[in-house]
Amino acid sequence: MLHHEFRVLSAITAISAGVYGLPRGPGPGPARQSQFPSVGVPAQNRFGPLRFRREGTFHVSIFEDLHFGENAWESWGPQQDIHSVKVIETILDAEPRTDLVVLNGDLITGENTFLENSTHYVDRIVRPMLQRGLTWASTYGNHDNDFNISASAILAREQLWPNARTTQMVSDPGAGVSNYYLPVYAADCHPDQHRHGGCRPELLLWFFDSRGGFEFQQRDPATGDRVGKRNWVDARVVDWFRHTNAQLVRAAGGRVIPGLAFVHIPTNASLALQQKGVDPHRQPGIDDDKPLAQQAQGWCPDRANDGSRCAYGGQDVPFMQAIASTPGLMALFSGHDHGDTWCYKWEGLLPGMTVEGSGVNLCFGQHSGYGGYGSWIRGARQVVVSLKGLKDLAVDTYIRLEAGDAVGAVTLNRSYGQDWYPATPNDKTKLPTSGN
Structure with a gap:
């Protein structure tokens, strides 16, 4: 089955190479960059910088949580992937004005690969975007790191495609991979102007790697077990974020630049809000994953990976402090907890917390793939x-x-959390041949 699966995926890659211009070789790995790159613009692909539409929208x-590659040796595993592709296609066709696709972690169920x-599952995931001429940007999740797969290898595979905007801006070993930012310019910003400070x-x-999962090709010499990977945004990434944002603000003449952020595993603040x-x-949305699983879950304050004696180690505190203290940051979008789909405005000091919220919205998305646990639709x-909305953040x-339905529509503004919205239905879907 291994060799059959490899031949099938290789054939898909070869066909796609002819259609979309994908290099047929493995290609170079992600380029290493300095810890704090000079603040200009991230390396551009041939699609140019991201820009608002003429009418002022983006x-x-x-x-999120597509979980491709589960149990490829059984009939239901590949069927899940087929249905997950259909989900992507159906939604992109229903949202023809999409300007950027974000893959917010757990692209692949690494323990089954x-x-x-x-x-190679990356090729299947991104094909709907390639067919529609869309670009994408990824964060990586805990299931994207395991004994036979790594976030670095996924990034290298993504970067074979010209539509990929995923990159790596913090090169420190162990700090994670998908830590970077993408600027979005006004429609009238010429593709060359942004390089010379013209706009x-x-x-x-902002994209952050919450890591987690297991180290690539490593086993504990004493037990032979896989080696756990730290599951929070690294403090070095937090330093990079603060430094880079400050440089961007200075380059903009001190003007606060509105922002959105993406990370796979939610912070402890999301758990405190849920409680x-x-x-x-x-806060319309499904709230079935209770309690939700947050960053630093199962780690001890001394960084020992021991869930039997420690429920939460607190290592995400620096990241929460940075999120709460960054002017203009409007929302942080997470995945990971498949049964949670709400947004919550984080304000004030919550029980059990040491970091005070300043109004940033913490949001979940919707479980997108037929892989992974749960049968939520x-x-x-x-x-x-919109540029108009950004004036009020x-x-x-x-x-x-x-x-095809749209549910849970809200406006994340000053009064969010006080405004009334219709409740979100809690519907289920499953494969005819599986219990998922």
């Missing part, structure tokens, strides 16, 4: 940003379901 479609072809970004998109209580009409969170968001 639309992001967020797919083989070393020889573990990253400044109207919006910043405070999710109101179906103030598949979908993808949509985020629509407000964005619109909703979830587009595979059935």
Whole structure:
């Protein structure tokens, strides 16, 4: 089965290479960059910089927890992947004004993959975007790191495609891979102007690697077990984020630049908000994963990976401090907990917390793939940003379901959390041949 699966995926890659211009070889790995790169513009692909539309809007479609590659040796595994592709296609066709696709972690169920072809699933995931001429940007999740797969290898596979905007801006070993930002410019910013300071970004998109899972090709010499990988945004990444954002603000003449952020595993602040209580009409969405799994879960304050004696180690505190203290940051979007789909405005000091919220919205998306646990209806969170709304640091968001419906539509503005919205239905879908 291993060799058959490898031949099938290789054939798909070869065909795609002819259609989309993919290099047929393995290609170089991701280029290493300095810890704090000079703040100009991330390396551009042939599609040029991201820009608002002429009417002043920018639309992001967020797919998360696709979990490709589960049990490829059984009939239901490949069927899940087929249905996951259909979800992506259906939603992108229902959202024709999508300007960027975000893949927010757990692209692949790494523990089920083989070393020889573990990253080839990327080709299946991104094909709907390639066919529609869309670009994408990824974060990586805990299931993207395992004995036979690594986030670095996934990045190298992604970067074979010209539509990929995923990159790596923090090169420190162990700090994670998908840590970078993408600026979004006004429509009238000429593709060359941004390189020479002629125009400044109207919006910043920040991507963070919460890591987790297991180290690539490593086993504990004493037990032979896989070696756990730290599951929080590294402090070195937090330093890079603060430094880079400050440089960008200075380059913009001190003007606060609105931002959105993406990370796979939510912070402890999301758990504290959930424990405070999710109101179906103030924070509409499914709230079935209770308690949710946050960063630093199962680690001890001394960084020992011992879930038997430590529920939470607190290592995400620096990241939470940075998120809460960054002016203009409107929302942080997470995945990981498949049964949670709400947004919550983080304000004040919550019980059990040491970091005080300042109004940033913490949001989940919708479980997008047929892989992974749970039978909640598949979908993808949509985020629509307008230049007009940015003046008040407000964005619109909703979830587009595979059935075609749009649910949970809200405006993340100053009054979010006080405004009343219809409750989100809790529908289920499953494969006819499986219990998922």
